[in-house]
Every structure is written in structure tokens, then in C-alpha cells.
Amino acid sequence: MFAVHARYRGRERRRADLVRRSAEALSTLDGVGRFELLGVEDICAVIDSAEAVTDTTMALLSAGDWAIGIGVSPGEAVDPEEIRQLATAAIGRRCRTGVVRVRSRTGDDMGDIAAVFVLLSHVLAKRTTEGREATQLMRGGMNQNEAAAELGISKQAMSQRLAAAGWAAETAGWKLAVTLLRAADTGTPQDPGRHPGIR
Template identity: 65%
Template sequence: MLAVHARYRGREPRRALLVTRSAEALSTLDGVGEFRVLGVEDICAVVDSPEALCDTVMALLSDGSWAVGVGVVPGTTDEELTRGTATSSLRGGVRAGTVKVASLPKGKSTLADDIAAVFALMGHVLSKRTLEGREATSLVRSGLNQNEAAEELDISKQAMSQRLQAAGWQAETAGWRLAVNLLTRAEAGRYD
């Protein structure tokens, strides 16, 4: 079972409202359960699949104001245990843009470290993205091909291609696939 716990680390003065709205928005993602609001700056949810987990973490990383904890508990249906595992990964002061992964059983941290490393690389790509790059990647991620996305933005196909290149679209796609593969292994309890 997989879970995500996020802690808001931004500077919004009305942080409780922002955290509540973020929880509501993230709960609408495919494969994501309802995000619980835990206090003023924490939210937590169980997710259905590695793909849904990656989409959720990417959404949080693209904002740049969230510390993210991921819980991976293979072979269980205990939602509280899984949420608790995600929460435990945020102990010890985690800064915004950071993803920590907690996985059971203990002593199998190499795979958790690899997952965190992939998210760190993807977070770096996302942090360098311009508004135009965010628009372009959002359209392609939603299922449009480059021609359709270019039409939507009223730009040439070449300009769309350049925006995607500058935005690190290929790196994001490769990183997303790698994260999904690693999470699939972790969820199945395959640590080798």
C-alpha cells in the first residue's frame, strides 16, 4: 500500500486555507484517496497505484513549497499503518522540495533512497521550468500531442517542441517512468 504525507513549508500568511484547498485539489487526482488535513500545514492520503503516487508527488514538487513523505508498506491493506509510515518519513526537519521515502521492512533503505533520488532529480527539473514550459508540459501530460498542444497555445509546432525541450519534458517523462518502476518493486516487496 502507498501513501503520501505533505507538509507545507511556504510563506503564505493564510497557510491553513491554502493547505485545505490544496488537499481538496489533490484529492481530485485519479487514484488518490481523500487527503486528510492534519493540523495547520500537513495533509496525508493513501493512493491506489505507483502512477497515482508519482502524479501526486509531481504536483507537490512543482509548487515548490511542500516537503513530501512517501510511505510504502508492501503486502498490507492497513491504511493507518501506511499513512503512519508516510508521516514517519517527515520526522527530523524536511525542507520544501524534498521527498523522503519510508519503506518496510527496516533495513531495505537502498530502494527507498533510489526513489527519493529520482524525485530529487525531477524536483530540480520542475523548479527550473518557466510559466511557458509549465503550460506546454501540462497540455502534453493531459493527453494532447505536440500539434494539438501547439494549436491550443496558438504557437507553431516548432515553438512547442522548443518549449518542451527547454522545460525538460524528456527528463521528466523518463524520471516519472523510473519512479513508477521503483515504487512498483517496493510495493511488491522486491528489494533486490
């Protein structure tokens, strides 16, 4: 079981409203529980699957201005409050925007998971508006032909947008993050899952 704790680090003047709206939006992602507001800048949710944790973390990284803590508590009977505390401890007091920290109840080193999210953050930060549109459609389950038709561009132009947006790197990073999170949750390595939108 996992928890994700996110702290807003941006300069939005109406930050409480932005944080509340972000919590509501993140709560609609597949496999994500309800994000709770923890004061003006912090939100937290308990999440069951590695895929949902990865999707949530990538959404926060894409939005920018968030520091993220992930708590991992392997085992069947896990106290949700304990895992929330792990995520909160992972984020720490002096967190920076775009930083992902991971803490496990077992005390294992989770630096490899955090490193994958650093790389994904770099890919996501380099995207243009067109690249975000293209990858969002692919993530939503469309194939390249469908996404190209939706955007009113040729398949070749769609392919170029995806290449420039780092879609292949995102896909590989997503799979690796899921694999590492699953291994941390179960204590055994597993095959990577499928990124939404990959056929």
C-alpha cells in the same frame, strides 16, 4: 499500498486556507484517495498505485513549498493507519521544502526513489510559465500538434518549449519513479508505466 504525507513549508500568511485548497485539489487526481487535513500545515492520503503516487509527488514538487514523505507497505492486507504512520515518519520533524523521503515497512533502503524525485524536482523548478503550460497540456493527454494549436503556436515552437522545459527528462524520471515504487510495493522489479500524455 502507499501513503503520501505533505507538510507546507512556505510563507503564505493564510497557510491553513492554502493547505486546505491543496488537499482538495490533490484529491481530484486520478487514483488518489481523499487527502486529510492533519493540522494547519499537514495533509495525508492513502494511495493505491505507483503512478498516482508519482503524479501526486510531482504536483507537490511543482507547487513548491512542500516537504513530502512517502510510506510504502508491501502486501495485500495493509492497515491504512500503519501506512499513514510510515509516511509521517518518513517526513520527519525537520523537513525542508522540496525534500522527498521514503520509508518502507520492510525497512529496505528507499534512497533510490527519493533520489529520482530530487532530480525531478530540479527539472520542475527550472520551468518558465510557458514551459509549465506546454508540459501541462502534454501531461493532460494532448500530442504536440494538439498542444501547439491550443497555445496558438507552431509545432516547432511547441517542440522548443518542451525541450527547454525538460519534458524528456520529466518523462524518463516519471517512468523510473513508477518502476521503483512498484518494485518497492511488490518486492519484484517491473517495467515502467506510461507517463500521462505519452503516445
